[in-house]
Amino acid sequence: MTRPVDEHERSIAFAEVALGQIRSLRQTAVPRNYEIWYVYAAGFNPPLNKVINETLERHGKLTEADLDQIYDTYLSHLKTTDRIDKVGGRVIHEIDDVMRLFSDALGMSASYDHSLSGATQKLSAAKTGEQVKAVIEQLVVSTREMRDTNKALEDRLSMSKQEITTLQQSLEAIRAESLTDPLTSLGNRKYFDRAIAAAVQSAAASSEPLSLLMLDIDHFKSFNDNYGHLTGDQVLRLVAMSLKQTIKGQDLTARYGGEEFAVVLPATALRQALTVADHIRRAVMSKELKKKSTGEILGRVTISIGVSMLQPGDDPDTLIERADACLYAAKRNGRNRVICETDPEYAADTHSKVA
Numbered sequence: 103m104t105r106p107v108d109e110h111e112r113s114i115a116f117a118e119v120a121l122g123q124i125r126s127l128r129q130t131a132v133p134r135n136y137e138i139w140y141v142y143a144a145g146f147n148p149p150l151n152k153v154i155n156e157t158l159e160r161h162g163k164l165t166e167a168d169l170d171q172i173y174d175t176y177l178s179h180l181k182t183t184d185r186i187d188k189v190g191g192r193v194i195h196e197i198d199d200v201m202r203l204f205s206d207a208l209g210m211s212a213s214y215d216h217s218l219s220g221a222t223q224k225l226s227a228a229k230t231g232e233q234v235k236a237v238i239e240q241l242v243v244s245t246r247e248m249r250d251t252n253k254a255l256e257d258r259l260s261m262s263k264q265e266i267t268t269l270q271q272s273l274e275a276i277r278a279e280s281l282t283d284p285l286t287s288l289g290n291r292k293y294f295d296r297a298i299a300a301a302v303q304s305a306a307a308s309s310e311p312l313s314l315l316m317l318d319i320d321h322f323k324s325f326n327d328n329y330g331h332l333t334g335d336q337v338l339r340l341v342a343m344s345l346k347q348t349i350k351g352q353d354l355t356a357r358y359g360g361e362e363f364a365v366v367l368p369a370t371a372l373r374q375a376l377t378v379a380d381h382i383r384r385a386v387m388s389k390e391l392k393k394k395s396t397g398e399i400l401g402r403v404t405i406s407i408g409v410s411m412l413q414p415g416d417d418p419d420t421l422i423e424r425a426d427a428c429l430y431a432a433k434r435n436g437r438n439r440v441i442c443e444t445d446p447e448y449a450a451d452t453h454s455k456v457a
Contacts, residue, residue, distance in 0.1 A: 119143035150176040217244040286342035294356035312412040313375035315365040316425040322361040404438035
């Protein structure tokens with residue numbers, strides 16, 4: 103078991119390494135940079151260490167753009183769990199406060215009931231006007247106390263309603279963040295899995311068409327190998343930006359994983375889906391990739407796309423499987439192209455696998 107003193111010494115050592123790196127690289131000592139280097143020193147996040155080592159080896163420094171990208175990609179999304187815990191703690195605290203107030207109100211109600219019962223007996227036994235007056239005065243006092251308690255409960259419940267509404271909004275924001283890929287700001291794999299399942303169910307129920315695009319960045323590994331992972335991340339962002347600019351309305355986009363993306367097209371038949379796919383392909387190819395840290399033009403990015411349409415008896419897996427097969431047929435037939443399940447290249451590829 104780690105002793106408190108050991109933990110203190112370890113954390114101080116990590117802090118010294120973090121500050122030392124900030125000094126040696128002449129970076130600003132702001133909390134973001136300190137957090138990056140503290141996590142680097144502690145070794146908590148191997149992918150972060152890998153990309154920092156790689157960038158320093160290539161360029162000997164980390165620019166502000168590099169630090170922004172490292173933080174956004176490897177650290178910012180890790181705070182979601184902490185935020186959920188904090189909001190959950192506030193909800194529990196709010197509920198405890200309200201339950202305490204209810205308990206006090208119930209106690210006051212029981213006391214008021216006891217006062218009424220006692221007043222009834224005293225009034226029955228009263229012989230003089232003074233005795234009746236005393237009983238009535240006591241009832242007035244008890245009634246005022248009850249009224250004050252009810253008013254306090256009403257005010258507190260109103261405040262709680264506002265607080266809980268705010269907390270619900272916070273949880274909704276966190277929920278949305280948990281379904282978002284932090285690097286590209288598109289939906290993540292969890293978002294896609296939910297979206298495709300709902301879309302298949304809806305299309306089957308309404309008998310409307312549904313198409314799926316699976317996209318993959320051509321030669322993505324060479325971007326990472328030749329220019330580093332930060333440039334690879336920039337390529338992913340470029341493709342995501344093209345998707346956001348091209349896909350509108352009810353259509354849904356997500357980062358499927360790695361350098362692969364998905365687009366769900368409700369109420370869209372295969373011919374229309376092919377048009378959308380080619381618009382995306384051309385939009386990506388039209389953008390020049392420029393290295394942020396140096397301004398160097400690295401060329402153009404291309405993508406391959408596979409397209410499938412929902413068939414009777416399909417489930418999300420079979421729809422994805424055919425789109426994925428079309429995607430890899432596009433890769434094998436020269437890349438930078440769109441292939442769907444009615445194209446001869448897809449059919450030939452399927453037959454070759456069977457053979």
